[in-house]
Amino acid sequence: MTVTVAIVGRPNVGKSTLFNRLVGRKIALVDDTPGVTRDRREADGRIGDLRFKVLDTAGYEDRTDGSLEDRMRQQTEIAIRDADIILFMIDAKAGVTPLDERFAQVLRRAGKDVHLIGNKAEGRAADPGLMEAYSLGFGEPVAISAEHGLGLADLHAIVSKAVDAAAEKEAEASHALEDLMPEVDVDVTDEGMDEDGPVRRWDPRRHLNVAIIGRPNAGKSTLINRMVGEDRLLTGPEAGITRDSILVPWEYGGRVINLVDTAGMRRKSRIELKLEKLAVSDSLRSIQYAEVVVLLLDAQIPFEKQDLALADLVEREGRAMVIAVNKWDTIEDKNEKLAELREQCERYLPQLKGVPLVTISGLQGRNIDKLMSAIFAIEERWNSHVSTARLNRWLGAMTESHPPPAVSGRRLKLRYMTQAKIRPPSFILFCSRPEAVPNSYQRYLVNGMRETFDLPGTPIRLWLRGGKNPFDKSEK
Template identity: 80%
Template sequence: MTVTVAIVGRPNVGKSTLFNRLVGRKIALVDDTPGVTRDRREAEGRIADLTFRILDTAGYEDVTDGSLEDRMRQQTELAIKEADVILFMIDARAGVVPLDQRFAQVLRKAGKDVHLVGNKAESSAAEAGLVEAFKLGFGEPIPLSAEHGLGLSELYSIVSKAIDVAEANKEAEAIADLDEMPEVDVDITEDMLEGEGEEATLRWNPRRYLNVAIVGRPNAGKSTLINRMVGEERVLVGPEAGITRDSILVPWEWEGRTINLVDTAGIRRRSRVTEKLEKLAVGDSLRSIQYAEVVVLMLDATIPFEKQDLALADLVEREGRALVIAVNKWDLVEDKNTALASLKEACERLLPQLRGVPLVTLSGLTGRNIDKLMDAIFKIERSWNSHVSTARLNRWLTGMVESHPPPAVSGRRLKLRYMTQAKTRPPSFILFASRPEALPMAYQRYLVNGLREAFDIQGTPIRLWVRSGGDNPYNDKTKRKIG
């Protein structure tokens, strides 16, 4: 049984530092600048043998004017509603400030299990602030240093007790349900037990969860799309560019399958990224591409295929991830047929290394074509997991060589021995040749494009490694069998 623990408090008291400490990785952005965290972020926390769900929240601002700070406050209040345990963090060195007192009133009305935490308590300068914290009305504050890992034993006791209470409540509910269930006689037959213990080994499991990162330039509509997909205001949105800073993972169910959507910060050209916080946010977005399986590149339909869009697509290809191009704000386009034809032509011309990449037009604001986007994601995932048998590959290779033999280099004909697939995700092939270093790149592209067409591996990166090798070992096996 697990519980949800939310870390809340005013800006710059160290919430994200404690979040990273409990998660065991630096996944939340941390900086001395107040207001770094904007969305609520969740992960699995751990203290010794305890595991629990942990929520990091934006610094609480007492505003209700519809501004960005107001929307951040609403996200924090949603986290409070979800939580079983709330860690109310203050800066012990600064003492209690008016915003702490205002937030304490909000937490008392929530009626949750609140524990006051005095962070930055590693020095004697925090003693006065810890004494002052009693007036907030949450009992004795827990002295803590998120930076140095001090005070975690007290947090262990809090979370352990919450887990015990949750398990007791669950057991009581189960007993109550059993008391209400009617008695039913069931005859167990042999066919009910068939398949017990059997395991199916699949190269690709279409029921496994899928990690999907949504990337693009600032203000392309990434957060708006995720909110429309999950059906709630899960991440902050607004007219301001660059609202998202942390990469936020949002689990979502689509047709019975779990999709881990990752909202990322907008990525501008490197020359324009000058502030430290934006550099941290962009670095977090780039790491999200590395951990994703499918990357959705969001384009703005009013200004598609700018230089930065092409650079991001090229980065996804170099990282070996499956790519889907989503053209957002399609509702703003007037002549849709002409615009779509122009987009497809530009995609084929500007991204030849990702020939056949899926392109979907949609509107994150209205939810139009989200079903088509998911169809494209699943289709490219299958291509990304494609596996071709060695026998089929070599029959195909023979036909390709007969249609267009490799050129002679320095008066010597190149011999292509055989080919095999080394791995999937992305599809990667090894071609054995007599002189691998002499095989022109143009001929390698000819083979890669042939692989796409013959085995329906459109749009996904393909790796082709050329190695030196002798005769085809599969031909040797055939000769031995005949002899």
């Protein structure tokens, strides 16, 4: 049984810094600006030999007016409900504030196992604040410094007790269940067994990382909430709500899909604030770690300059991509608009000819099945492998129908071709003078591979190398 630890507190006390420390990686954005974290983030944490689940939360603000701060508070309260241990963090240097006192009342009503954490306690300046923390009614505060890694031994003791208690409770429940169940002989057929035991219906290791990207207010968080069937991410009419890239696991079609919500990305010239730069950098890293990227467009203003820049970025990174046109419920003449979108896609993105384009409504949950079918199809193409024999038969037919041009009065010789890797499909072409092969002829070959080997919309890498065909004995 996995123990869940939630880190809560008012804004700017160091919750995300401790979260990164426990996870062992800097995956949550950290800045001196209050309110950097808005969504709750989940990851696997560790202290020494202990393994547990850790939740990072938004800074608690006592608002109930439907504002962004109110929605952030609701996300924090969901994390409190789901957690086994609450680490209530205060700023030891600043002491106890009225908002800390208000939050302490909320935690007492929650009836959870709450431990008071005094962060930023690396110097004597924190001593008065630690003494003042007794007034919150949670006993002796644990003095730590998340930034410097001090006090983790005390956190280890707290989590260790919870892990032991959870294991004991799970054992008692298991024994009680065994006492209630009668002894029966179970006939297990070959259909449900393999050499190692029963066959699972789905393998959780077969996960797929899918990043949702797009301009601000395109509906990325709303789409993910609709896909997973709960208000997992913070949404609203305000543009730029999402800052961190949040991973949301979701089971679909017998597979675990890791949906990654990202911050909306504007043109570089419009990004001025340091915090927005950090958020965009986090989104770019999410593209690098994704396998499939969904570029979400606004149906009212599709294929803006920034949309095309993002598509080009995904192609350069070699990720598989699906274009999803959101807010399709707002379009009146859908047939005419769809034909226009397909024409624009072919014209603006020739480097991704045939990329899947799906119309959806994240708000109403329309065509999510079509979106997932497109994701699985493009993933399969992204993992395609073509045999060397088939490649060279194709290369012979292509050069016969359209021979490579003569450069400086000398004919180019294309000798041999093989696939070097997948994800994305990458090919090596051995030829007489690699530097002389025109880009137009390389595009001719790449487009031919897309059509012949069923690779529409997939990034294709073609590397030219000099040298002779190693399997041609006549050239030795």
